[in-house]
Amino acid sequence: MQLCVALDLPSKRENLKLAKELKAHDIWMKVGFRAYIRDGKPFIDELKKINPNFKIFLDLKLYDIPNTMADAAEEIAKLGVDMFNIHASAGEVAMRTVMERLSTYENRPLVLAVTALTSFDKKNFSLIYEKSINEKAEQFAKMSYENGLDGVVCSTFESQAIKDGTSNEFLTLCPGIRPFGEDAGDQQRVATIELAQKEGVDFPVIGRPIYKDENPLQKVKDILTLIA
Ligand code: C5P
Numbered sequence: 001m002q003l004c005v006a007l008d009l010p011s012k013r014e015n016l017k018l019a020k021e022l023k024a025h026d027i028w029m030k031v032g033f034r035a036y037i038r039d040g041k042p043f044i045d046e047l048k049k050i051n052p053n054f055k056i057f058l059d060l061k062l063y064d065i066p067n068t069m070a071d072a073a074e075e076i077a078k079l080g081v082d083m084f085n086i087h088a089s090a091g092e093v094a095m096r097t098v099m100e101r102l103s104t105y106e107n108r109p110l111v112l113a114v115t116a117l118t119s120f121d122k123k124n125f126s127l128i129y130e131k132s133i134n135e136k137a138e139q140f141a142k143m144s145y146e147n148g149l150d151g152v153v154c155s156t157f158e159s160q161a162i163k164d165g166t167s168n169e170f171l172t173l174c175p176g177i178r179p180f181g182e183d184a185g186d187q188q189r190v191a192t193i194e195l196a197q198k199e200g201v202d203f204p205v206i207g208r209p210i211y212k213d214e215n216p217l218q219k220v221k222d223i224l225t226l227i228a
Helices: 012-021 033-050 066-079 092-102 122-129 133-146 156-165 193-198 216-227
Strands: 004-006 028-031 055-062 083-087 110-114 151-153 171-174 203-206
Touching: 012 033, 012 216, 028 033, 033 055, 055 066, 066 083, 066 092, 083 092, 092 110, 092 133, 110 133, 110 171, 122 133, 133 151, 133 156, 156 171, 156 193, 193 216, 203 216
Parallel strands: 004 028, 004 203, 028 055, 055 083, 083 110, 110 151, 151 171, 171 203
Antiparallel strands: none
């Protein structure tokens, strides 16, 4: 299990301050819409300067026509990030086009597909997808696996079933983790780190419980002790 910290703070200065506080640990850093739209590639370069062993997950959830997604994937590969994601609902052709385009890159980033956002509750999910979260997440995961992706973004509650239906090596990255039962905020399907571990989660993604804590470094240490 590898910890991924969401850098969702309101300014570049605050995100970099957090990264500096955590620099002794070779963990994953998640750069999402807010940080990337505002701070772009220089921010990624600065993170790598703080700790060259930080791994970067660029969470931009691509969703477009296949060729546009493959163009974007190629630009992402050139940024030197270690992982990024697309929406599974963009479909099989998009998945294949993205993976084919990346196949020429020696050290291509890992590619994950978003199944069901962890902020969805049952009712709002079925209004869009007309299936239960579990069913759809497992279906999206199989589709992603069969089309050469490295894993999926899902909730802890689907992680083991997804691995059972694909492969144990197929990665699951799960937001909505409240390591020690902290406030859920807008997340609907939250899990503790202990449960995530039991469900075979490869990457627990944790934002607010770390950056809103008065001692983020200690929080990270506590989490790492638990998952070591
Ligand atoms: O603060 P919190 O721990 O809830 O942060 C979760 C992070 O994971 C946020 O950056 C959010 O955008 C992201 N995310 C998510 N659900 C997904 C994919 C990403 O919550 N399905």
